[in-house]
Amino acid sequence: MSSIRHYSDSEEEEEEEVEDQNWDDWEAEEDDATEEQGLNPQLLCLFCDSCYNSCSSLFKHCASAHSFDFHEIKKANKLDFYKCFKLINYIRTQVAADKRWDWGKICCSDKELKNHLLEADKFEESIIPWDDDRYLNPFLQDDALLHRFDEDGDFEDEDDAMSFDSKELAMHLSQFERLKIDEEDISSKYASEHKSPCENGEKEVKFSFDKGANTANPSESLVNGVSDIADGPSAIENTGNRKGTVSCLKIAADEIKNRNKNYFGAYSSFGIHRDMISDKVRTDAYRQALLENPSLLKSAVVMDVGCGTGILSLFAAQAGASRVFAVEASEKMAAIATQIAKDNNLLHNGSSGEGSQHNGVIEVVQGMIEELENADRIQPHSVDVLVSEWMGYCLLYESMLSSVLFARDRWLKPGGAVLPDTATMFVAGFGRGGASISFWENVYGFNMSCIGREVDDNAAGIPIVDVIDSCNIVTTTEVLQSFDLATMQPKQMEFTADVELGPKFDAPLHHPSGSKSTTNWCHGLVLWFETGFTKRFCKEKPVNLSTSPYGPSTHWSQTILTFREPIAMASNVNSEKLTLVGTNDCPAVRIQSRISIVRALQHRSIDISLELTGIGRDGRKRNWPVQIFNLN
Amino acid sequence: MDIENNVNMNESQSSDVATSKPARGKVEFEFEDEVDGAVESSNVEEDSAMCETEDTTVVAGDDKTSADYYFDSYSHFGIHEALHSMPDFLQSSVLIHASFSMQEMLKDVVRTKTYQNVIYKNSFLIKDKVVLDVGAGTGILSLFCAKAGAKHVYAVECSTMANMAQEIVKLNGFSDVITVLKGKIEEIELPVPHVDVIISEWMGYFLVYENMLNTVLYARDKWLVPDGLVLPDKASLYLTAIEDADYKEEKIEFWNNVYGFDMSCIRKQSIAEPLVDTVEQKQIVTNSQLLKTMDISKMGEVDTSFTAPFKLVAERDDYIHALVAYFDVSFTKCHKLMGFSTGPKSRATHWKQTVLYLEDVLSICQGEAVHGTMTVAPNKKNPRDVDITLKYSINGRHCQASRTQHYLMR
Numbered sequence A: 001m002s003s004i005r006h007y008s009d010s011e012e013e014e015e016e017e018v019e020d021q022n023w024d025d026w027e028a029e030e031d032d033a034t035e036e037q038g039l040n041p042q043l044l045c046l047f048c049d050s051c052y053n054s055c056s057s058l059f060k061h062c063a064s065a066h067s068f069d070f071h072e073i074k075k076a077n078k079l080d081f082y083k084c085f086k087l088i089n090y091i092r093t094q095v096a097a098d099k100r101w102d103w104g105k106i107c108c109s110d111k112e113l114k115n116h117l118l119e120a121d122k123f124e125e126s127i128i129p130w131d132d133d134r135y136l137n138p139f140l141q142d143d144a145l146l147h148r149f150d151e152d153g154d155f156e157d158e159d160d161a162m163s164f165d166s167k168e169l170a171m172h173l174s175q176f177e178r179l180k181i182d183e184e185d186i187s188s189k190y191a192s193e194h195k196s197p198c199e200n201g202e203k204e205v206k207f208s209f210d211k212g213a214n215t216a217n218p219s220e221s222l223v224n225g226v227s228d229i230a231d232g233p234s235a236i237e238n239t240g241n242r243k244g245t246v247s248c249l250k251i252a253a254d255e256i257k258n259r260n261k262n263y264f265g266a267y268s269s270f271g272i273h274r275d276m277i278s279d280k281v282r283t284d285a286y287r288q289a290l291l292e293n294p295s296l297l298k299s300a301v302v303m304d305v306g307c308g309t310g311i312l313s314l315f316a317a318q319a320g321a322s323r324v325f326a327v328e329a330s331e332k333m334a335a336i337a338t339q340i341a342k343d344n345n346l347l348h349n350g351s352s353g354e355g356s357q358h359n360g361v362i363e364v365v366q367g368m369i370e371e372l373e374n375a376d377r378i379q380p381h382s383v384d385v386l387v388s389e390w391m392g393y394c395l396l397y398e399s400m401l402s403s404v405l406f407a408r409d410r411w412l413k414p415g416g417a418v419l420p421d422t423a424t425m426f427v428a429g430f431g432r433g434g435a436s437i438s439f440w441e442n443v444y445g446f447n448m449s450c451i452g453r454e455v456d457d458n459a460a461g462i463p464i465v466d467v468i469d470s471c472n473i474v475t476t477t478e479v480l481q482s483f484d485l486a487t488m489q490p491k492q493m494e495f496t497a498d499v500e501l502g503p504k505f506d507a508p509l510h511h512p513s514g515s516k517s518t519t520n521w522c523h524g525l526v527l528w529f530e531t532g533f534t535k536r537f538c539k540e541k542p543v544n545l546s547t548s549p550y551g552p553s554t555h556w557s558q559t560i561l562t563f564r565e566p567i568a569m570a571s572n573v574n575s576e577k578l579t580l581v582g583t584n585d586c587p588a589v590r591i592q593s594r595i596s597i598v599r600a601l602q603h604r605s606i607d608i609s610l611e612l613t614g615i616g617r618d619g620r621k622r623n624w625p626v627q628i629f630n631l632n
Numbered sequence B: 001m002d003i004e005n006n007v008n009m010n011e012s013q014s015s016d017v018a019t020s021k022p023a024r025g026k027v028e029f030e031f032e033d034e035v036d037g038a039v040e041s042s043n044v045e046e047d048s049a050m051c052e053t054e055d056t057t058v059v060a061g062d063d064k065t066s067a068d069y070y071f072d073s074y075s076h077f078g079i080h081e082a083l084h085s086m087p088d089f090l091q092s093s094v095l096i097h098a099s100f101s102m103q104e105m106l107k108d109v110v111r112t113k114t115y116q117n118v119i120y121k122n123s124f125l126i127k128d129k130v131v132l133d134v135g136a137g138t139g140i141l142s143l144f145c146a147k148a149g150a151k152h153v154y155a156v157e158c159s160t161m162a163n164m165a166q167e168i169v170k171l172n173g174f175s176d177v178i179t180v181l182k183g184k185i186e187e188i189e190l191p192v193p194h195v196d197v198i199i200s201e202w203m204g205y206f207l208v209y210e211n212m213l214n215t216v217l218y219a220r221d222k223w224l225v226p227d228g229l230v231l232p233d234k235a236s237l238y239l240t241a242i243e244d245a246d247y248k249e250e251k252i253e254f255w256n257n258v259y260g261f262d263m264s265c266i267r268k269q270s271i272a273e274p275l276v277d278t279v280e281q282k283q284i285v286t287n288s289q290l291l292k293t294m295d296i297s298k299m300g301e302v303d304t305s306f307t308a309p310f311k312l313v314a315e316r317d318d319y320i321h322a323l324v325a326y327f328d329v330s331f332t333k334c335h336k337l338m339g340f341s342t343g344p345k346s347r348a349t350h351w352k353q354t355v356l357y358l359e360d361v362l363s364i365c366q367g368e369a370v371h372g373t374m375t376v377a378p379n380k381k382n383p384r385d386v387d388i389t390l391k392y393s394i395n396g397r398h399c400q401a402s403r404t405q406h407y408l409m410r
Helices: A010-016 A023-028 A031-036 A055-066 A070-076 A081-096 A110-122 A144-148 A159-179 A188-195 A201-212 A218-230 A233-241 A246-266 A270-277 A280-291 A311-318 A331-343 A401-411 A449-459 B024-038 B066-073 B078-085 B088-107 B109-120 B140-147 B161-171 B213-223 B245-251 B264-270
Strands: A301-305 A323-328 A362-366 A383-388 A412-419 A422-430 A464-466 A478-484 A495-501 A520-533 A543-546 A558-569 A590-599 A606-615 A621-631 B130-134 B152-157 B178-182 B195-200 B224-231 B234-242 B275-277 B289-295 B306-313 B318-331 B338-341 B353-364 B369-378 B386-395 B400-409
Touching: A055 A070, A055 A144, A070 A081, A081 A144, A270 A280, A280 A311, A280 A412, A280 A520, A280 A543, A301 A311, A301 A401, A311 A323, A311 A331, A311 A362, A311 A383, A323 A331, A331 A362, A331 B264, A383 A401, A401 A412, A422 A495, A422 A590, A449 A558, A449 B088, A449 B161, A478 A495, A520 A590, A558 A606, A558 A621, B088 B109, B109 B140, B109 B318, B109 B338, B130 B140, B130 B213, B140 B152, B140 B161, B140 B178, B140 B195, B152 B161, B161 B178, B195 B213, B213 B224, B234 B306, B234 B353, B245 B318, B245 B353, B289 B306, B353 B386, B353 B400
Parallel strands: A301 A323, A301 A383, A323 A362, A383 A412, B130 B152, B130 B195, B152 B178, B195 B224
Antiparallel strands: A422 A478, A422 A520, A464 A558, A495 A590, A520 A543, A520 A558, A590 A606, A606 A621, B234 B289, B234 B318, B275 B353, B306 B369, B318 B338, B318 B353, B369 B386, B386 B400
């Protein structure tokens, strides 16, 4: 049972601090620091209140006083600029939270802590705890250290790190090649993407730091980037416009280009469009919302973001819209949408207005919404109804939500409608039938359970998109997060939410056979979403589009997050022993989980982190190590 | 002739659901049923040859879901290659994809049970022999051979699945009989100079799409003793014609009227994509024409390009919407001929059939024939993809047509 650690149990932490090297001691060592104070840009020590004028003296202090050798760690972990940036914010976060900046492991001394950090290169990149986009946000306002930690310019010198990264980059690129689906369909137009923010402008910039920091000529451009980031999120949004970063940015842009190629390429295969359109749950919801709310659509100016075949635009035109702008990034699909609108006599053909009522209202605009060059054709704040089918797997994976919000802020009239206008994510726990292991236990008389274990182990880091049968859900269902599309800001796409799940069936108290028969094993969590076309805009006919396992299945399926180890649950625990919560002898009565979703480095991807606490009937708690899921 | 076909693994019906796929838990349950019930009564065993059964009920629903696409993209042997060339840090996610794919293949009862029966019921072929399993995957065929008394089995698998196979072998107590070797056949060294039997499940969609036959032939030429055995030793590609108004309506003509809108411009392009799907027996309008036979134990090189003529004679008055390609595989050295068919008259396999929709609907009368040729070649731009060219003509009482259509399988 070595995996059981009490990660956040502060009492134990104190007990284990045998060598008594606690924070107070560190703070006492300020003497030499104060001498250097006085000159303007103050660099605050990562651990104590000391301030310094230069990074070198600060890092020297950190090394001597706190056994934290920044350069050593940077070298040992081959940290590029961007990871260093995150490391600094990570440490500040952890120190402020009075936690050691480690992996949840309790370190007895500075030395141990340092050694522990140096071991970090054994960890896979993905689980370095500070390698998380949230640490791109400066923890301190105007943290001067973030502007200057690379001032000795040693990022230029690190040939090792550079070769490492280019190798890694090559690997990435080879991966992308593999994923390319439909390259011929995407014109070279995306090559210019790096000049302007695409769907996720800020992601692009982050990417470029990641890959670019160790390549050609980083320092100048990086300083630019740093100040942008340090200025806060709003600045980040715009950094995509900077052209200073030349080659390194180009590489990053190529990656994103490939991502977009894959993204838009994948969507130009017709089978997928047929499947999406013939997903009746999806298409009928939109059809109802558009056709059965005449007061909203009649004579309205409509924009359809990511129109694909244009089916939603066609519905809007059918519903009596006076004008429909159908925006589509894929050239191939835009051409097809144009053809389809034309074939249905619904294409707007310049000045000549045609007779029929529905004639000529659709205009297909090809390009990514964020860089519409011919946007002057659409007046800002002139759109009455913004409609989009933007939802991805797990709602946010490969979603177009940021494009929808961009379009909303630029083109929607004040008070205009967004369809759908709400999105809600749900979470519940699933049982054994939802896990892989059961299949592999008896395959034609042979035991292949090692594959099931391996898969479930791997699944503990990768969300699986699949259909879960509602009979395999073993807990209550809770709302994870709700979005109001009419008011939300793009940054709200990243969130942390806490939910508490109980057993699905409340067994009667007098259950005859005691705890045994009421125990259920929860193997993981399943996520799904609903989007609402609510009364706010759809007054005549509100519509709800659900991808719940309790309803008819959709092409979104559900998203499965597998626990590292299953957790026993029961509502009625009679023979509770003082063993670990979540085991057969002491099932949890509730599972608390904290789920964070952030956009991942990989364009259009998301990372999901999951923290779990099982609560026994006596209120005892047990925490499990955090799990990170990357949907890629 | 009666075939146990109570459970259909590949299909699940859920009429009111737009896209449906059996939940994994449910399938697993059915699968266990199948194992219990089918040990002595598999269809493949009773129909030792590829007899065309009358009462096969194929539930052909349009249940191609996102998950199917997910499997398809890593389909079949593609996954081996993907696994092999992936950097390590990506392999865990690939393993998941691969395991789903393997799961699909293992759940293909026709496929797996045929191999099982060939081995168990013809142990004289295997007993005390040295066996080479090419592309072992989970090692299931090696396990069958070991259980049938093989002297030794070399299971060669180039992907990380080899590690799993190794563990499975150990778990089931065959470590002394089965040696798992990780690597490509072309690069690996066998500890023995010769093997008596080569077993492999190398077939791809449309038989030739992303198949592994080259590798099998390489192993045959390098290690197989003279008069050694290749299992299976014969594979044949067939063509037939079907009435498919409903599905052509749904898959192709769908685009003519999408919720009342005309999207026929998409139709033109989607008709050029061969569709891997299951076809019902009752849809068959003509005889089947053998296009190509491969004798795995004797053939020289794999013909990646070939042109074959066909003549499909109508067995009744009907309409023809599509031509359908499928393959049979046989093990001719068994005590009694054994094998399986992936055709529409047999129980569905994970290979399904390959449907090539025709531009025209051909009204054909009984006794009339569609003549033509089919040309198959690797795509010039991407040799993994397959170009298929179909030339056909009919000169009947109710219908005269002649046309050439191009398809790209990818």
